[in-house]
Amino acid sequence: MSLLEIKNLHVAVGGRNILNGLTLTVEKGQLAAIMGPNGSGKSTLSHVLAGKPGYEVKDGSVLLDGEDLLALSPDQRAAKGVFLAFQYPLEIPGVATMNFLRTAVNAQRRARGEAEMSTPDFLKRVREIAGHLGIEQEMLRRSVNVGFSGGEKKRNEVLQMALLEPQLCILDETDSGLDIDALRVVSEGVNRLRAPERGMIVITHYQRLLEYIVPDVVHVLSKGRIVKTGDKELAHELEAHGYARFTDEAA
Amino acid sequence: MNAGIRQIRTAAEQGIAEMFAAIKGELPGDATERQRAFDVFAGAGLPHRRIEAWKYTDLRAAMRAAKPLASTAQAALSQGRSADLLAHIEARRLVFGNGRMIESLSDLADIEPGLTIETFDSVLGRDAAALAGDALAPANDDAAVALNTAFTRDGVVIRVAEGATLRRPLHLLFTVQGEAAAVYSRVVIDVGAGAKLALIETHESAAGRDDQINMAIDLVVGDRAHVDHVKFGLESENTLHVASWGMRLGAASHLNTFILNVGGGLVRNQIFAECQGDAATLRFGGVNLLTGRQHADTTLTLNHVAPGCQSRELFKSVLDGRSRGVFQGRISVQPQAQKTDARMMTRALLLSEDAEADMKPELEIFADDVQCGHGATAGALDDNLKFYLMARGLPEKEAESLLIQAFIGDAVETVEDAGLREVLMLLAVEWLEAR
Numbered sequence: 001m002s003l004l005e006i007k008n009l010h011v012a013v014g015g016r017n018i019l020n021g022l023t024l025t026v027e028k029g030q031l032a033a034i035m036g037p038n039g040s041g042k043s044t045l046s047h048v049l050a051g052k053p054g055y056e057v058k059d060g061s062v063l064l065d066g067e068d069l070l071a072l073s074p075d076q077r078a079a080k081g082v083f084l085a086f087q088y089p090l091e092i093p094g095v096a097t098m099n100f101l102r103t104a105v106n107a108q109r110r111a112r113g114e115a116e117m118s119t120p121d122f123l124k125r126v127r128e129i130a131g132h133l134g135i136e137q138e139m140l141r142r143s144v145n146v147g148f149s150g151g152e153k154k155r156n157e158v159l160q161m162a163l164l165e166p167q168l169c170i171l172d173e174t175d176s177g178l179d180i181d182a183l184r185v186v187s188e189g190v191n192r193l194r195a196p197e198r199g200m201i202v203i204t205h206y207q208r209l210l211e212y213i214v215p216d217v218v219h220v221l222s223k224g225r226i227v228k229t230g231d232k233e234l235a236h237e238l239e240a241h242g243y244a245r246f247t248d249e250a251a
Numbered sequence: 252m253n254a255g256i257r258q259i260r261t262a263a264e265q266g267i268a269e270m271f272a273a274i275k276g277e278l279p280g281d282a283t284e285r286q287r288a289f290d291v292f293a294g295a296g297l298p299h300r301r302i303e304a305w306k307y308t309d310l311r312a313a314m315r316a317a318k319p320l321a322s323t324a325q326a327a328l329s330q331g332r333s334a335d336l337l338a339h340i341e342a343r344r345l346v347f348g349n350g351r352m353i354e355s356l357s358d359l360a361d362i363e364p365g366l367t368i369e370t371f372d373s374v375l376g377r378d379a380a381a382l383a384g385d386a387l388a389p390a391n392d393d394a395a396v397a398l399n400t401a402f403t404r405d406g407v408v409i410r411v412a413e414g415a416t417l418r419r420p421l422h423l424l425f426t427v428q429g430e431a432a433a434v435y436s437r438v439v440i441d442v443g444a445g446a447k448l449a450l451i452e453t454h455e456s457a458a459g460r461d462d463q464i465n466m467a468i469d470l471v472v473g474d475r476a477h478v479d480h481v482k483f484g485l486e487s488e489n490t491l492h493v494a495s496w497g498m499r500l501g502a503a504s505h506l507n508t509f510i511l512n513v514g515g516g517l518v519r520n521q522i523f524a525e526c527q528g529d530a531a532t533l534r535f536g537g538v539n540l541l542t543g544r545q546h547a548d549t550t551l552t553l554n555h556v557a558p559g560c561q562s563r564e565l566f567k568s569v570l571d572g573r574s575r576g577v578f579q580g581r582i583s584v585q586p587q588a589q590k591t592d593a594r595m596m597t598r599a600l601l602l603s604e605d606a607e608a609d610m611k612p613e614l615e616i617f618a619d620d621v622q623c624g625h626g627a628t629a630g631a632l633d634d635n636l637k638f639y640l641m642a643r644g645l646p647e648k649e650a651e652s653l654l655i656q657a658f659i660g661d662a663v664e665t666v667e668d669a670g671l672r673e674v675l676m677l678l679a680v681e682w683l684e685a686r
Contacts, residue, residue, distance in 0.1 A: 050642050053634065078644035090639045094657025100643075103653065108644035143657075160643060 001066050003028045003199040004049075004168055009060035011041075011048050011224075018044040020224035021060070026168070026199040033202045033210055035235060036221035037243040042203045043087060045221070046172040049201075050084035051077050064168060078104075079111035081167030085157040085174055092144040097156070100144045101126060101163060108164060129162045133189050151182030158189035169193065169200045175209040187212030207239035222247045264296050266317030270433075271401055274320065278404055280375035280382035288400035291392055298394045304521075307577040307609045308548040310395075313517050314491065318463045320402070321349035321432035328353060328428055333453035333485060336677070340670050342422035342451060349427055350405035350436030350466070365415025365446070371406035371437050381408070381439070387469045387497030389554075390523040396495045399435055399467040406437035406466075413443035413473065420449035420479075420668075425466075427456045433463045444473040444501065449668065452482040454492065455514070461489035468494065474501035474528055479508075481671050483678070486514040488543060493519045502528025502557070509666050510537040510549065511675055513682055518547040526553070526560035526588075533562040536665035538675070540682045541574035541606075548577035555588040564595040567662045569655055570606035571686060581613040582623065589618050595625040600632065600658050602651075602686075652683040 004026040011019035018041045026032050036042050048055050049062065051074035062069040064080060072080065092100065106116040117125075130140065133155045145153050154174055161169055171190065175183055190213050194200065202213055210218075210232060218235050220228040220243070227246050228234065238246075260268070271289050278285060297314060298305035328348045345368065346356040352370050359368065374381050382400060390396045411417060427434060442448050456462060464486070472478050486492055492515045500506055512518055526533060539547045553562055568576030578597040599608030612625035632654055640650035659679060666672050 050638075052638050052642075073647070074638060074641035075644050075646045075650075078642055084642055086639065086642075090636055092636055092639070092654070092657060094660040095653055100640075100653070103645060103649070104640075104643040107646065107649060111644065111646075164644070 002026065003030075003065060005061075005063040007061045009048070009062065010058040011044060012056045012058055013044065013054065017058075018224055019048070022221070022225055024219060024226055026201060028199055029196040030216045031194060031200040031202060031213065033204065033215035033218045033235065034221050035204060035207075035218060035238055037247060038205070040221045041224040042221055043172055046084055046170045046201075046203055049170055050074060050082060075107065076111065078164070079108045083161050083164055083166035083169050085154075085161055085169065085171045087172040087174075087176060089145050089153040089157050091146045091148075093146050095144050097140045097142060097144050098126070101160065104160065105163060125163060126159075129159050132192065133159055134185055135159055150177035151179065151186075154178060154182065154186050155189070158186055162189065162193055167198060169198065171200070171202045173203055173205065175204055175206060183209065183212060207235040210235045220246045261297065261311055261314075263311075263314040263317045267398070268293060270317065270320060274402075278402070279372050279379075280404070281379040284380075284382045285401050288391070288397040291397035292394050292401060295394050304393070304550060304579070307575075307579070308517070308519050308546065310493070310519075314463070318431055318433040321427070321434045322429055323349065323351060325428065328356060328426060331426055331455040331457075333424055333455050333483060336674050337422060337451065337453070340420060340422075340451070340668075342420040344422045344424055345407060347405075347407075347423065347425045347436065349429065349432065350403075350425075350434045352405070352407050363415070363417055365412035366417060367410040369408045371408055371439065372404045374408045374439075375404065384467070384469045384497055385439075386471050386499040386525070387467055387495065387523070389525065390495060390497055390521075393495065393521070395465060395493045395519070395521065396467055399437060399465050399495065402465075403435040403437045403467065405435070406439070408439040409441070411442045411446040411448050414445045415443065416447040417449070420451055422451045422453065425452070425454045427460065427462050431460050431462045434465070436466045438466065438468045440468065440470045442470075442472050442476045442478055445475045446473060447477045449479040450481075451671070452480070453485060454483065455485045456487045456490055458487050459489060460487040461516070462486075462491070464490060464492040464494075466494050468496045470496065470498045472498070472500045472504045472506050475503045476501065477505045479667050480506070481508075481666055482510045482520075484510070484512040484514050484518055487516070488514065488545060489516045490514070491517045494521070496520070496522040496524070498522060498524040500524070500526050500528060500531035500533060500560070503530045504528060505532045507534045507665070507667055508536070511678065512537075512539045512541065512547040513678055515547065516545060518545075519550070520548070521550045522552065524551065524553045526555045526562065527557055529557045530559040531557065532560070534665055535562070535564045535566075536662045537566045538659045538662050538679070539568040539570070539576045540679060541568070541576055542571040542686070543574060544572070545574045546577070547575075548579070550577070550579040551581070553580070553582045553593070555582065555584045555591045555593065558588050559590045560588065561592045562594070564597070565662045565665060566597040567659045568599040568608055569602065569659065570599060570608060571602040573603070573605040575607040575609070577609045579611045580625070581615065582625070583615040584618050584621050584623065586617045589620045591618060591621040591623065593621070593623045597627045598658070599629040600655065601629060602632070648686070652680070655683060656680070
């Protein structure tokens with residue numbers, strides 16, 4: 001069974017159709033890149049998969065491990081293993097990062113009927129991952145993302161992803177706002193999470209990220225549909241020639 | 252000519268007048284002062300919405316009838332939960348039943364040098380003039396203060412001598428028993444120069460009780476003295492609770508005061524504060540956690556008279572159901588109060604369509620070299636933040652809880668004692684879990 005099966009997905013936002021019959025499959029162990037021009041529906045896809053309110057699904061289905069994902073609330077999806085790394089991670093003044101991380105880990109564990117993680121185990125795990133990502137302890141003591149630079153926010157997203165060990169990772173324009181050093185650290189963090197049971201969707205506008213996170217498959221999204229699928233060479237082709245040719249085909 | 256103009260009295264006003272006529276002969280203290288105070292009330296009646304200071308809290312409409320005066324409380328009084336909540340804080344507890352200090356339940360042993368505790372009526376017996384307030388005097392024309400002066404005999408007078416530092420906080424525990432009643436009490440606190448006092452005030456009552464509480468607190472903070480005060484309002488959802496504070500700060504003194512309201516049906520905390528000595532510091536924080544038809548009004552009148560004083564107000568309301576949170580703050584800076592640094596912020600979080608926040612911050616500045624600011628915001632929970640938390644696995648309720656705790660967090664942080672901050676957050680979490 002495929003990890004994720006999206007069939008003929010039609011989604012509207014504020015009465016405007018954004019996804020128009022999108023069909024996409026992600027296998028376990030696969031890293032799929034989704035590329036597309038501005039306005040092609042990339043972020044809408046990531047939000048719909050994570051369950052953000054305000055998106056109207058008009059037709060189609062989304063199955064995660066054979067289960068209807070669209071029927072679940074965002075927290076239920078998270079507990080099932082869906083993780084969205086936000087393009088713009090939010091600042092939450094007054095909520096300490098460590099408290100947030102622990103609450104999230106234990107909420108998911110409770111939802112799955114598992115025991116909560118002990119405090120020493122939790123701290124050990126966070127320190128280990130933070131060390132890989134070059135996240136200082138001082139950052140973890142601050143409120144979630146408050147006063148973080150763009151790069152720190154993205155590293156914090158990858159920290160959460162590593163800690164929560166999701167089945168399906170969705171990275172929404174993770175490269176936006178990153179300088180080359182931060183891009184390398186974040187990419188290494190993502191690559192460390194690649195695993196045979198885990199699927200990943202990497203949404204990006206540019207080929208640059210895919211130099212660091214090498215995809216198994218590249219899909220081109222245009223006007224709310226996948227218009228072309230290929231291997232990593234497709235990304236180079238897009239970089240060289242632009243999206244015009246594919247978007248014209250879709251039209 | 253004026254004799255012909257009569258206030259139309261409500262049943263409650265009529266009841267209060269009858270009670271005063273019946274009891275005034277028995278009340279201790281200066282009878283002339285009681286009569287003056289009663290006349291203030293009789294002239295204006297219960298405060299109502301056309302009186303600016305009471306605009307959002309119409310006591311005349313809310314008070315259907317006047318409860319009879321409380322009978323004397325018995326020694327076998329249930330202390331409810333505030334004693335448990337504060338069990339980890341080694342405080343000297345004074346227990347008040349129906350406004351009267353119950354000596355057998357109060358910790359009056361081994362009183363530290365420099366501390367004196369006397370009941371208000373015993374002080375009145377010795378010094379009839381003690382009825383007239385000190386720090387409360389500027390509020391003598393307020394109807395609630397006037398009623399307190401007219402009726403009160405119970406309460407306590409606490410003096411901390413110059414230079415004394417009290418090792419243990421004082422916990423004033425107020426509760427009620429017997430038939431629901433009108434309870435008047437006066438607390439006088441006089442903190443001498445350079446002295447230090449931590450004061451915890453809790454108010455509780457059994458569910459469903461509809462007492463009418465009117466208390467007045469007269470607090471004088473001496474030069475260089477340091478006072479920490481925290482009030483917990485935990486009374487029944489039907490209680491009418493009006494508390495009036497007179498506060499006067501001496502030179503280089505420090506007063507840190509905080510009010511949490513989770514209980515009460517209609518609550519009014521009115522504070523009349525004056526920074527009278529140079530370079531005094533006043534910090535005033537508060538949190539309302541309200542639901543159902545609860546109404547809590549915090550009204551602060553702060554007068555900067557002396558130069559170089561600093562005042563900070565941070566007040567947060569979380570309003571669910573059909574509740575209503577009111578914050579009025581007026582800071583006046585007199586011409587001689589140069590270098591005043593005053594900041595006031597009030598924020599409301601509305602959790603339901605039917606909740607209402609009324610906020611009225613005001614500055615009145617007559618000095619030219621000051622830094623003053625105020626702000627007010629009201630809004631709902633941020634859906635994007637909620638989604639972010641839910642996307643990490645927090646169920647909706649838990650995500651909201653975390654955001655609400657974060658919302659009140661900086662106000663709670665103004666409380667200096669870590670143990671008290673824990674109690675405040677514990678009560679907040681309880682409130683959130685009961686939502």
